Structures are given as C-alpha cells and as structure tokens.
Amino acid sequence: MRIQILGCSGGIGAGSRTSAMLVDNDVLIDAGTGIGDLELEDIDSIRHVFLTHAHLDHVAGLPMLADRVFDENFKEPLNVYAREETLRALQDHLFNGVIWPDFSKLPSAHNPMLRYRVCSPGDTVTIGHRDFYAVDVMHTVPTLGYTVQNSGGAFAVSGDTKSNETLWPVLNACDDLRVLVIEVSFPDEMAQLAADSGHYCPSTLTKDLERLHHSPEIWLTGMKPGEEETILEQVTKAAPQKNIKMLSRGTVLTV
Numbered sequence: 001m002r003i004q005i006l007g008c009s010g011g012i013g014a015g016s017r018t019s020a021m022l023v024d025n026d027v028l029i030d031a032g033t034g035i036g037d038l039e040l041e042d043i044d045s046i047r048h049v050f051l052t053h054a055h056l057d058h059v060a061g062l063p064m065l066a067d068r069v070f071d072e073n074f075k076e077p078l079n080v081y082a083r084e085e086t087l088r089a090l091q092d093h094l095f096n097g098v099i100w101p102d103f104s105k106l107p108s109a110h111n112p113m114l115r116y117r118v119c120s121p122g123d124t125v126t127i128g129h130r131d132f133y134a135v136d137v138m139h140t141v142p143t144l145g146y147t148v149q150n151s152g153g154a155f156a157v158s159g160d161t162k163s164n165e166t167l168w169p170v171l172n173a174c175d176d177l178r179v180l181v182i183e184v185s186f187p188d189e190m191a192q193l194a195a196d197s198g199h200y201c202p203s204t205l206t207k208d209l210e211r212l213h214h215s216p217e218i219w220l221t222g223m224k225p226g227e228e229e230t231i232l233e234q235v236t237k238a239a240p241q242k243n244i245k246m247l248s249r250g251t252v253l254t255v
C-alpha cells in the first residue's frame with residue numbers, strides 16, 4: 001500500500017493542510033483541506049472515503065469533492081464510510097440543501113452519487129486487497145480510528161482521541177503493524193485544553209505508547225500550527241527509545 005499524506009495539520013496557515021490521506025489511488029481517510037492540492041485526475045480516481053469523525057478539519061474538503069464527482073465524473077458513486085452519528089451530522093449540517101446540495105439524493109434518490117455507508121466499531125470493510133477495520137476511540141464526538149491491512153502488513157490511524165482503552169488492544173492484536181499515525185494536538189503546557197477537547201498531549205500519548213507491544217514507525221499528526229517542534233521535542237524526550245517522527249504534507253508511507 002502507498003499512503004500519501006495530503007494534510008496532517010491541526011489548523012490552517014501557509015503550507016498547512018488539515019487531515020487527509022490517500023491510500024493507493026482510490027481511498028481517502030478523512031477529507032480535510034489537504035485534498036485541495038490533488039490534481040484533477042487524482043481526485044477523479046477517488047471512490048471511497050473513510051471518515052474518522054464529523055469535525056470540520058476532517059470533512060472540510062468533502063463537499064467540494066462531491067461536487068467534482070457530480071460535475072465531471074458521475075459514473076460510479078462516491079462511498080462515504082463513517083459512524084452513523086458522523087453520517088447524520090454530514091446530512092443534517094453540510095449536505096442539507098442549504099450549506100451544500102444533498103448529493104445523497106442527486107441526480108436521483110435511487111441512483112445518488114454520494115452513498116452513506118455506516119461503519120461501526122468492530123466492522124471490517126474490504127476494498128480490493130485491503131481490509132479497513134474500524135475501532136472506537138475517545139474524542140468529544142463519536143470517532144473512529146482505523147487499521148488497514150493487506151498482504152504486506154498493516155498501518156493504523158488513530159483519528160482524534162485522548163487516552164483510551166480501546167485502540168491499544170486492537171493495535172497489539174495487529175501482528176504486522178508497520179506504521180502508526182497518531183494524533184497529538186497540543187504541547188504539555190496545554191495539557192488541560194488537550195484533555196478538555198479530547199486530544200493527546202505528549203505526556204498522555206507517551207504513557208499510552210508504553211502499552212504498545214509492537215515497534216512500528218510512529219508518525220505524529222494533528223499538531224496545532226506553530227507547536228510542532230515543541231510537541232515533537234516533548235514526545236521524543238519522553239519516549240527516546242521509540243521510532244517517532246513528525247508527519248508532514250507530502251510524506252509517502254509504504255506498507
């Protein structure tokens with residue numbers, strides 16, 4: 001699998017794009033502002049979108065993506081996989097006919113170009129040679145992390161989360177976990193804000209990393225713009241024995 005990081009920032013600003021990663025050429029995990037840099041032909045090959053949750057930094061690009069599919073390319077629908085609560089939020093607050101057209105009923109209700117697919121914790125969705133497994137994590141709204149497995153190994157994406165009891169057993173059950181993309185949004189000086197907003201900070205993340213039995217590449221994501229270096233320094237200082245790096249836009253991971 002080829003995993004291209006289109007956006008991994010916790011906010012906007014020159015050069016920063018929010019959460020989106022392209023798996024091979026046809027699947028997105030999250031649809032933040034990072035998808036806006038894709039070439040048109042690359043946008044047109046996307047057929048599946050797995051969302052971690054409904055927060056805007058993870059879905060901001062989805063309305064434009066849907067519009068592109070509708071305008072240029074409607075041969076097959078765009079499948080959007082997410083928790084029921086996330087799909088309902090999209091329907092009620094984005095694709096509601098006010099903010100944006102209801103593409104789940106266009107061009108017709110029986111043949112829409114946007115198809116909502118409920119994906120609940122514990123579900124596996126197989127697309128081609130890849131198994132996407134959804135895992136419950138702990139954020140301020142219902143959120144999923146994903147593990148993605150193929151014959152070459154597995155990678156995992158945490159979604160937005162604070163310390164939780166659900167992700168780590170799933171990661172430990174992944175025998176060939178090669179890559180872990182995990183969020184850490186705020187530095188330790190903002191630990192209370194991190195806790196209140198359902199995010200890791202370096203001290204809570206490194207404590208949970210001690211529970212991981214495997215030694216994957218660990219890539220940090222979701223950092224607030226301007227705080228990246230501080231966060232990386234705090235994480236690597238607290239877990240010097242781990243293979244930890246900072247994700248950046250354009251990084252390509254291979255599993």
Ligand SMILES: [Zn+2]
Pocket residue numbers: 053055139160
């Ligand atoms: Zn969030």
